[in-house]
Amino acid sequence: MHIVVCVKQVPNTTQVRIHPETHTLVRDGVESVMNPFDENALEMALQLKESHPDTVITVLTMGPSQAEAVLREAVGRGADKVMLLSDKALAGSDTWATSYALSQAIRTMSPRPDLVLFGKQAIDGDTAQVGPSVATWLALPCITCAFGLEVADGRAKVKRSFEDGYEILEVALPCALTVVKEANVPRMASLRGKMAAKKLVIEPTTAEMIGADPANIGLLASPTRVVSILSPPARSSGVKWQGEEPADMARKLVEELRQRKLI
Amino acid sequence: MAILDYGLSEMALEIRSMMREFAEARVKPVRAELDESGQFPADILRELGKMDLMGLYIPVEYGGTFEGDSMPNIIAVEELSRVCIGVSVSYAANGLGADPILIGGSEEQKKKYLPPLASGEKWAAYALTEPNAGSDAGAIRTTAVKQGDKYILNGTKQWITNGGEADIYTVFAVTDKTRGARGVSAFIVEKGTPGFSFGKKEDKLGIRASATRELIFENCEVPAENLIGREGSGFIWAMRTFDVSRPGIAAQGVGLAQGALDEAVMYAKVREQFGRPIIANQGLSWMLADMATKVETARALTYAVVRTIDSGAKDYSKFSAMCKWYASDVAMQVTTDAVQVLGGYGYMKEYPVEKMMRDAKILQIYEGTNQIQRDIIGLALNKEYAAVSRA
Ligand SMILES: Cc1cc2nc3c(=O)[nH]c(=O)nc-3n(C[C@H](O)[C@H](O)[C@H](O)COP(=O)(O)OP(=O)(O)OC[C@H]3O[C@@H](n4cnc5c(N)ncnc54)[C@H](O)[C@@H]3O)c2cc1C
Numbered sequence: 001m002h003i004v005v006c007v008k009q010v011p012n013t014t015q016v017r018i019h020p021e022t023h024t025l026v027r028d029g030v031e032s033v034m035n036p037f038d039e040n041a042l043e044m045a046l047q048l049k050e051s052h053p054d055t056v057i058t059v060l061t062m063g064p065s066q067a068e069a070v071l072r073e074a075v076g077r078g079a080d081k082v083m084l085l086s087d088k089a090l091a092g093s094d095t096w097a098t099s100y101a102l103s104q105a106i107r108t109m110s111p112r113p114d115l116v117l118f119g120k121q122a123i124d125g126d127t128a129q130v131g132p133s134v135a136t137w138l139a140l141p142c143i144t145c146a147f148g149l150e151v152a153d154g155r156a157k158v159k160r161s162f163e164d165g166y167e168i169l170e171v172a173l174p175c176a177l178t179v180v181k182e183a184n185v186p187r188m189a190s191l192r193g194k195m196a197a198k199k200l201v202i203e204p205t206t207a208e209m210i211g212a213d214p215a216n217i218g219l220l221a222s223p224t225r226v227v228s229i230l231s232p233p234a235r236s237s238g239v240k241w242q243g244e245e246p247a248d249m250a251r252k253l254v255e256e257l258r259q260r261k262l263i
Numbered sequence: 264m265a266i267l268d269y270g271l272s273e274m275a276l277e278i279r280s281m282m283r284e285f286a287e288a289r290v291k292p293v294r295a296e297l298d299e300s301g302q303f304p305a306d307i308l309r310e311l312g313k314m315d316l317m318g319l320y321i322p323v324e325y326g327g328t329f330e331g332d333s334m335p336n337i338i339a340v341e342e343l344s345r346v347c348i349g350v351s352v353s354y355a356a357n358g359l360g361a362d363p364i365l366i367g368g369s370e371e372q373k374k375k376y377l378p379p380l381a382s383g384e385k386w387a388a389y390a391l392t393e394p395n396a397g398s399d400a401g402a403i404r405t406t407a408v409k410q411g412d413k414y415i416l417n418g419t420k421q422w423i424t425n426g427g428e429a430d431i432y433t434v435f436a437v438t439d440k441t442r443g444a445r446g447v448s449a450f451i452v453e454k455g456t457p458g459f460s461f462g463k464k465e466d467k468l469g470i471r472a473s474a475t476r477e478l479i480f481e482n483c484e485v486p487a488e489n490l491i492g493r494e495g496s497g498f499i500w501a502m503r504t505f506d507v508s509r510p511g512i513a514a515q516g517v518g519l520a521q522g523a524l525d526e527a528v529m530y531a532k533v534r535e536q537f538g539r540p541i542i543a544n545q546g547l548s549w550m551l552a553d554m555a556t557k558v559e560t561a562r563a564l565t566y567a568v569v570r571t572i573d574s575g576a577k578d579y580s581k582f583s584a585m586c587k588w589y590a591s592d593v594a595m596q597v598t599t600d601a602v603q604v605l606g607g608y609g610y611m612k613e614y615p616v617e618k619m620m621r622d623a624k625i626l627q628i629y630e631g632t633n634q635i636q637r638d639i640i641g642l643a644l645n646k647e648y649a650a651v652s653r654a
Contacts (some may be wrong), residue, residue, distance in 0.1 A: 189281075
C-alpha cells in the first residue's frame with residue numbers, strides 16, 4: 001500500500017500573536033512545528049503500516065526550503081519517503097492554488113497512492129479546504145474528520161466524527177481522508193529514525209517538475225485575498241463558584257442574574 | 264540556562280533532548296497518578312522501546328546502540344529521573360538485570376537474551392537480596408542443585424525491582440554451601456518457568472510506580488545452559504554489575520535533585536511574602552545556591568566516573584561507590600530543602616516536591632546502602648595505601 005501524507009509547517013500558535021496595528025501574524029522568534037492535525041494524519045499512516053508492513057509512506061509538504069524540517073521530523077517517526085515542493089513560483093498560493101500544486105505533485109508519484117491523508121485543517125489558516133480540494137483535483141472520494149481507519153480488501157472503513165457522535169463509512173481505495181485530533185496520540189521520533197533523518201538529502205521539487213500550469217499557481221493564480229486579520233475581542237472571564245453546597249451556588253447564580261436584570 | 268561543558272558526544276546530547284522532551288510530555292502528566300495508584304509504567308516503557316531508547320547500554324551487535332560511550336544511557340536515566348524516579352528505576356533496572364549477562368554471559372546467552380531487551384520487547388530484573396541477606400549479600404540461601412542438564416532452584420528473593428513485570432531474571436543462588444560467597448552462581452531464569460512465582464507487590468514510601476516483589480522458587484528447573492559463566496563465579500558477576508550500575512543510581516540522584524532544584528527556584532521567584540519574592544531574601548537564595556552547587560558537583564563526579572569506566576580502567580569500584588553515595592545524599596538533601604523552600608505548599612501533594620523527597624530516600628538504600636558504599640571506599644583506601652606505605 002502507498003500512503004501519501006500531506007503536512008504543513010506552521011508557526012507554533014501557542015506563541016503567535018497578532019500585531020495590534022498591522023493585523024498580521026507576528027512570527028519573529030516563533031518556532032515552526034508540524035501542523036498538529038497533520039501529526040495525527042501521519043500517526044494514522046504509521047499505525048496502518050504496523051498492521052500492513054508492506055506499506056510505503058510518502059510525506060509531502062509545500063513551502064519554503066525551511067519546511068524540510070517537518071519532513072525530517074516525519075522520517076524520524078517512521079515515514080519512508082519525502083517530497084519537498086518548493087519553488088518561488090508557488091509563493092503566495094491560496095488554498096485553491098495550493099491544492100492544485102499538491103495534486104500535481106501526487107500525480108507524479110509512482111505507484112499512485114491508495115490513500116491520501118491530511119490533517120483536518122492547518123492551525124494557521126484554519127480553512128480546512130486543502131484536503132477536500134486536493135481530493136477534488138484528483139477525483140478521489142474524500143471523508144473529512146476521520147478518527148478511525150481500517151483497511152482490508154481494497155476498501156477503507158472510516159469513522160467520521162461529529163460534534164454529537166460519529167458515523168462509520170466504507171469507501172473503495174484510493175481515497176482521501178482528513179484526520180482529527182481524537183484519532184490518536186502522535187508518537188515521538190525514534191533514535192534510529194532521527195539518525196536516518198539527519199542523513200537524508202532533500203532536493204526540492206519544482207513547479208516545473210510536477211508539470212504545474214503556471215497559470216494555476218502562486219499569488220496571481222489565487223482567487224482569495226486576505227483583506228485583514230483581526231483578533232477577536234477579549235472575552236471577560238465570567239464568574240465561577242465551586243465546591244460549595246449546590247443550593248448555595250444556585251442561590252448566588254439567581255442573585256447574580258437578577259442583579260444584571262437577566263431574569 | 265548556563266550549563267557546564269562536559270564534552271558530551273553528539274549522541275549524548277541527542278539523547279538528552281529526546282529524553283527531556285519525552286519525560287515532559289509522557290511522564291510528567293501522569294507521575295502523580297502513578298505515585299498514588301502504584302501502577303507500573305508499562306506503557307511508558309513500551310513507548311521508550313519503540314523509540315529505540317531501551318538498548319542504549321547494549322552493544323550494537325546485540326541490537327542496542329552502545330558503541331563504547333555510556334553517557335547516553337546515564338543521561339537518559341538522569342533526564343527521566345528529573346521528572347520521576349519511580350519510572351526511571353523501572354527503566355534502569357533492565358540494565359541491572361542485563362549486566363550480569365553482558366559481563367559474564369556466553370555468546371549464545373548474549374545473542375538469545377540481549378536483543379529482545381534492546382528492542383524493549385522484554386524486560387529484565389536482578390535478583391540478589393533475600394529476607395536474611397541484604398547488605399551481607401554473600402549470606403544468600405537460595406540454592407541451585409545440579410541434576411543432569413538442569414539446576415533445581417529453591418528459595419525466596421525479596422524486594423526485586425521489576426519483579427513480576429520482567430521476562431528475564433538474573434538470579435543468584437548457592438551451588439556450593441561450603442564455599443561462602445565463592446559458592447554463589449548466577450542463572451538466567453525466564454518468567455513462566457514452572458516452579459517460579461511472585462509474591463505480592465510491596466507498598467512503599469516512594470518510587471511507588473516501580474514494581475517491587477518477592478520471587479519464589481519451588482523446585483524450579485532451570486536449563487544448565489542458563490548458568491552465567493562457571494559455578495562459583497556468581498558473586499563476582501554480582502559485584503562487577505554493581506561497579507557499572509552504581510553510576511546509574513548516581514544519575515538518578517542527579518536528575519532527581521535537578522528536578523527538585525528546578526521546582527524550588529521557580530517557586531521562590533513567584534512566591535511573595537513581606538511584599539517581595541522570597542528569592543530576594545539572602546537566607547533563601549543561599550539555600551538555593553547550595554542546592555545548585557551540590558547538584559552540579561554530583562553530576563560532575565558521576566560523569567567523571569562513567570568516563571573512567573568507559574576508558575577501560577580496571578579498578579573503579581571505589582569511584583562507583585563514591586558517586587553512588589554522594590549523588591544520593593545530595594538528592595536527599597536537595598529534595599528536603601526543596602520542600603523547605605516551598606514551605607507548607609511543598610508538603611502538599613499538589614506540588615511535586617513532597618513526592619521527590621519521599622522518592623529520594625531509596626537512593627541511599629538500594630544497590631548497597633550508603634554505609635556499604637563507604638565501606639567499599641574504606642577498604643580500597645586501606646589497600647591502596649598499604650601499597651604506598653610499603654613503597
Ligand atoms: C525498593 C527497593 C528495591 C530493591 N530492588 C532490589 C533489586 O532489584 N534487586 C536486589 O537484589 N535487591 C533489591 N533491593 C534490596 C536492597 O539492595 C537492600 O535493601 C539493601 O542492599 C540493604 O539491605 P537490607 O535492606 O537488608 O538492610 P541491612 O543490610 O539489614 O541494613 C540495615 C542497616 O544496617 C546498615 N549496615 C548493614 N551492614 C553494615 C555494615 N557492615 N556497616 C555499617 N552499616 C551496616 C545498613 O547500612 C542499613 O542502614 C531493593 C530494596 C528496596 C527497598
